Amino acid sequence: MVQPYPKQFPPGLRDAAIAASRFGYGARVGELQGIAADPQGWLLAQLEESAVPxxxxxxxxxxxxxxxxxxxxxxxxxxxxxxxxxxxxxxxxxxxxxxxxxxxxxxxxxxxxxxxxxxxxxxxxxxxxxxxxxxxxxxxxxxxxxxxxxxxxxxxxxxxxxxxxxxxxxxxxxxxxxxxxxxxxxxxxxxxxxxxxxxxxxxxxxxxxxxxxxxxxxxxxxxxxxxxxxxxxxxxxxxxxxxxxxxxxxxxxxxxxxxxxxxxxxxxxxxRTEQVATYIATRMAQYFITDTPPSELINSMLRGFTDGANSLAGMAKGMVTSEAAWSPIQSKIKTPEDLVLSTARALGMGGEAGGMTLRAQRVLGQSPKHAPSPEGWPLQAGAWIAPQQMMDRLSWTGAIARRGAALMPDAPVTETALEILGPLLSPVTYRRIAVAADRGEGLAVLFASPEFQRR
Structure with a gap:
């Protein structure tokens, strides 16, 4: 039996969902509870580790x-x-x-x-x-x-x-x-x-x-x-x-x-010029948070950059420690890469699905290392929401939902949705998932929802 939408959520769960979705590739089932203990600390700890695996x-x-x-x-x-x-x-x-x-x-x-x-x-x-x-x-x-x-x-x-x-x-x-x-x-x-x-x-x-x-x-x-x-x-x-x-x-x-x-x-x-620091801080904020980053966010990133001896880790730290980075408003549409990886992680797929993710990114128009110009892939959200692009996204998420239904545990899809999105999942989307005809349709509703498509 499907449980009603929660009346309240544990402390820190909303920020955990934001940390996983906005700054990462989305949460796996069971991951948000661990992040909720210290969402900001979870992000900052990653800056201390080597990026050379x-x-x-x-x-x-x-x-x-x-x-x-x-x-x-x-x-x-x-x-x-x-x-x-x-x-x-x-x-x-x-x-x-x-x-x-x-x-x-x-x-x-x-x-x-x-x-x-x-x-x-x-x-x-x-x-x-x-x-x-x-x-x-x-x-x-x-x-x-x-x-x-x-x-x-x-x-x-x-x-x-x-x-x-x-x-x-x-x-x-x-x-x-x-x-x-x-x-x-x-x-x-x-x-x-x-x-x-x-x-x-x-x-x-x-x-x-x-x-x-x-x-x-x-x-x-x-x-x-x-x-x-x-x-x-x-x-x-x-x-x-x-x-x-x-x-x-x-x-x-x-x-x-x-x-x-x-x-x-x-x-x-x-x-070392201030103008260059402002330019790269603005681009980083646009990549992660919003097309129009507020001045308080950029200023926090510049302080982190300067305090960290012009370090990139300092700039990233300034971003995640700014209150402006944690708005519950999901203003950025996921790029095809973000969408594919977050969907695969939500379904519990691991490294063995690398080939599938590459094919999906190619179908959705963002094949890795194939940017159309030296400017790279566009940072603006509007670049990814043309009508045909949205149709392709919905077609792909529908197909992967049907395939993924067999991979997921037997728990109701509503529970899976809450495990992945936490308080970011709206009551409206929750109800739509609850009345879906089967698990495949429920997952399709989840992956097509604004809460999942955006970060």
């Missing part, structure tokens, strides 16, 4: 080996690139499943969503033939090890990584007055400089001047990747004979000629 990622191919194969194929032409893509297809799918499985099984979903946020911030797409095998390697090498450190370190490591250097073709950028440039090999490329300024740091609120872009591009000349015939193929290398000499003027500051240190100093200066 060696037990999951052991056996994956080394980045330098992948890069060496890639630059060799690029030098050989399109046919070689296509052959490499075919040979890497199975391996890439296997790696994608490993990452999906870890997101499904992890006990630290907030940390995993931070990984996804920063991967999207420094978006790299496997659709790009210049870097298609390196997208997950970039996550392993750059995002995960630097998740708790300073933004300057993350930015510098990102720019030094072969994936970014090849993606924006900086590996071939040669200054006009460099030794190689004076020999006729000049080929200055400013695309990486533009991405750094427009996408990763200043954002659209401050359009960088052409002079700043040009100066940063000159500082980045010589930042390259070793070829297959060089020592340590597929690794970062600074080529002094390609580097533009002389002083540069960047962000109203003069940088004396100092080789590889010029760009490092420029990135350090850039990463």
């Amino acid at each position: 060696a037990d999951y990622f052991q056996g994956l191919r080394d980045t330098s080996e992948i890069t060496s194969q890639l630059v060799t194929a690029q030098a050989s032409g399109d046919a070689a690139l296509q052959a490499l893509r075919r040979s890497r297809s199975t391996e890439s799918q296997a790696e994608a499943k490993v990452h999906a499985a870890y997101a499904m099984a992890t006990g630290a979903p907030f940390r995993e969503r931070l990984v996804r946020f920063w991967c999207n911030h420094f978006s790299l797409s496997a659709l790009n033939p210049r870097i298609f095998p390196l997208t997950y390697a970039f996550e392993r090498d750059v995002i995960r090890p630097n998740l708790r450190g300073s933004f300057v370190n993350l930015l510098t490591e990102a720019v030094r990584h072969p994936a970014l250097l090849l993606n924006f073709e900086n590996a071939r950028s040669i200054g006009a007055y460099s030794y190689a440039g004076l020999k006729g090999a000049a080929a200055l490329d400013d695309r990486l400089a533009q991405a750094i300024l427009k996408l990763y740091t200043l954002g659209p609120q401050r359009e960088p001047t052409p002079k700043d872009i040009f100066s940063l591009a000159k500082m980045l000349t010589g930042w390259s990747v070793t070829g297959p015939e060089e020592p340590n193929p597929g690794s970062f290398i600074f080529r002094p004979k390609w580097h533009e000499p002389n002083a540069k003027y960047f962000l109203e500051h003069s940088f004396p000629p100092s080789g590889v240190l010029e760009a490092e100093a420029a990135l350090d200066k850039l990463g």
Whole structure:
């Protein structure tokens, strides 16, 4: 017999549901009660742990080996690139499943969503033939090890990584007055400089001047990747004979000629500016909480960032300790990735369902590492609620509900819904689940409800 909707809930259960849904990938059955003891502490504890799960990622191919194969194929032409893509297809799918499985099984979903946020911030797409095998390697090498450190370190490591250097073709950028440039090999490329300024740091609120872009591009000349015939193929290398000499003027500051240190100093200066901190805090708040974050939320994140010596963990701490982050209003629609993973977790699926989640994300329009542009996947909720998108979501949740009905325990679906959403589950949705014809229909109502589709 179905019990009536609860008249009251235990203390902390609402915030536990918010913590699991808004900051993680949704609760599993039986999980909210443990989180309710200290929802904020549950999130903060995840910031203290390493984001590099060696037990999951052991056996994956080394980045330098992948890069060496890639630059060799690029030098050989399109046919070689296509052959490499075919040979890497199975391996890439296997790696994608490993990452999906870890997101499904992890006990630290907030940390995993931070990984996804920063991967999207420094978006790299496997659709790009210049870097298609390196997208997950970039996550392993750059995002995960630097998740708790300073933004300057993350930015510098990102720019030094072969994936970014090849993606924006900086590996071939040669200054006009460099030794190689004076020999006729000049080929200055400013695309990486533009991405750094427009996408990763200043954002659209401050359009960088052409002079700043040009100066940063000159500082980045010589930042390259070793070829297959060089020592340590597929690794970062600074080529002094390609580097533009002389002083540069960047962000109203003069940088004396100092080789590889010029760009490092420029990135350090850039990463410590208040405007950059505000930009990344706003994007983080938009990713997790609301399209229009209030000033008190951003200010709390900036205080955490500053108090933590410009650390990303400090910014995340400032977010979850702000009262504005805990509004019961679920203003964000789940992205396809969030929806698929939260549905699978609600059904009790584990890492073995990694392949299913990848297929579902592809069907719903958000295949991992396939963002349509360097801007990454959109952060605004409106990008995911076009009529056809909503039809696809409801069709998929209906299908997975029918399949999942056989996986769930025999408890009424109303109990399952309360276990997953707690006080976020509305009385209206509770009644609709209670009068469903069968368990499959009840789960379909749950997964299609606004409370589940939003966070």
